């Protein structure tokens with residue numbers, strides 16, 4: 135988006151900001167050098183959004199949607215879930231959620247949906263301003279909530295909505311399912327052409343498919359560096375560094391970024407540099423991050439020598455998206471997006487977690503039970519029991535929301551975490 | 561002689577146990593925590609020391625536990641009440657496999673191994689359902705002293721089920737039952753059942769238990785114990801002072817850490 139003259143403005147803005155030197159924490163290893171580059175990429179992305187209206191068509195997209203197709207038409211994409219995470223990290227969850235609750239949305243509704251609707255009603259956001267969509271693009275491979283949420287937005291703003299429906303995978307994916315999904319893509323193309331005013335190009339599509347697949351593969355390699363001990367990064371880093379593969383996938387910048395990140399991590403592995411000063415136990419995380427606790431917890435765990443080295447959540451963008459294949463772009467896209475963890479059966483999830491526990495040599499599993507996200511949280515007690523029986527892995531279940539800290543009980547969670555540490559330290 | 565102290569600061573009561581090097585309980589003290597944790601700790605510790613006839617500097621190692629553990633600056637180590645209840649219960653009843661602690665603001669079920677170490681645990685989440693607090697609020701509604709509440713429930717001949725697990729909603733349910741002239745003991749029995757079903761749910765998440773020990777103040781409530789034993793189909797170990805099990809576990813850890821250092 136060089137055309138918008140934003141880089142110069144962005145640089146100016148950066149110059150005006152004074153850099154606060156960060157005190158090194160004795161429990162953490164040296165910070166990742168790439169973090170500055172990441173901040174620049176993401177700030178730039180959000181910053182450009184202020185000027186994009188009119189220059190490019192704008193689409194709001196769910197995190198699991200096949201965005202590669204939209205990239206062909208040069209859509210500028212906004213990820214409300216990523217924005218929700220940003221609001222969560224900045225501790226704005228309750229404030230923005232309540233804007234939706236004021237209009238009658240129930241507090242049991244996913245807090246990403248409440249933040250997004252609250253933002254739509256009030257304009258509140260830490261990102262300056264988000265551009266209004268020309269298109270809402272929703273895929274139900276992550277949950278059914280997104281369907282109703284996007285319908286609401288579509289109704290509220292009178293903006294067209296495209297839904298990509300992915301049949302749930304109960305056992306094995308069927309040919310008829312693939313055909314059903316491919317036919318939806320075929321129907322979408324003329325609509326996308328009309329909304330964007332741009333023509334579909336097969337050549338461009340294949341290129342974007344390759345970029346998406348490569349970015350997902352490279353992200354997978356980034357995560358795999360944590361198989362080493364000490365792990366060169368923690369899952370708390372990965373929660374932040376996953377932003378490009380989620381929201382800039384299919385653009386060259388995401389692939390470029392993961393290449394330099396991978397290089398830095400491989401270098402750290404070679405030199406034996408760990409993300410925390412003393413990695414004594416290795417943990418796995420299940421579910422979305424608790425965004426408002428990221429910093430506190432990364433320190434709490436590091437102090438005790440506990441390092442999270444794997445998460446089903448960060449893994450979700452490395453697991454299936456690399457199935458994308460320019461040889462069969464539509465079929466591979468159907469496969470890649472319908473087999474994601476939340477659209478797949480419990481047995482699959484169990485086997486996936488078993489494999490990760492072995493590969494990453496996990497000593498303990500922390501399961502977050504999240505009222506916001508029912509599809510992610512269902513079955514967790516069975517998973518905990520079965521993994522315990524099969525692998526003897528110690529598991530802790532905690533309850534929290536990823537952004538709305540009104541239901542967070544600091545003291546209770548702290549006691550549970552500490553008891554879990556004591557259990558593993560014995 | 562070396563001495564060790566365990567201090568358990570709970571939301572309702574604070575307990576101190578002093579042990580000698582042979583694991584003999586030299587003294588203990590229990591008092592209400594109230595609004596000032598520091599004062600409660602000083603007072604209870606002072607009491608336990610004077611009962612033992614010891615000066616404070618005779619304590620070689622102090623472990624603090626309970627939700628107020630972080631506010632005890634002079635403790636040599638802080639350990640969660642989960643590990644401490646496990647250790648205390650194992651010490652008193654070595655065959656214990658499961659510890660059920662129904663406390664003032666939270667309840668927990670802990671699975672332990674043959675050495676008193678925690679294998680797994682479950683706790684109630686964020687709400688007073690299934691805790692001592694629930695029973696206390698309800699005793700208040702009936703204007704019955706909490707110590708008599710359990711005994712009253714035993715008089716019931718026809719238990720009335722309470723459908724709401726929320727303390728606030730259950731209270732209004734109780735008030736409407738009272739208004740309908742339902743016998744108090746039948747309602748009270750239903751309230752005890754409500755607490756026990758919540759706790760039983762936690763028991764099942766950590767696995768069907770072998771020998772069970774109960775700790776915490778609610779272990780003194782016969783209404784709860786009888787219903788739990790009904791589920792378990794076997795008697796529960798209960799110490800004469802079930803409230804001090806956390807502090808006892810803390811004192812045992814104090815000794816362990818003193819010897820290790």
Ligand code: SF4
Nearest residue numbers: 244276277279506507
């Ligand atoms: S319910 Fe879960 S999958 Fe759906 S939007 Fe919310 S967090 Fe995402």
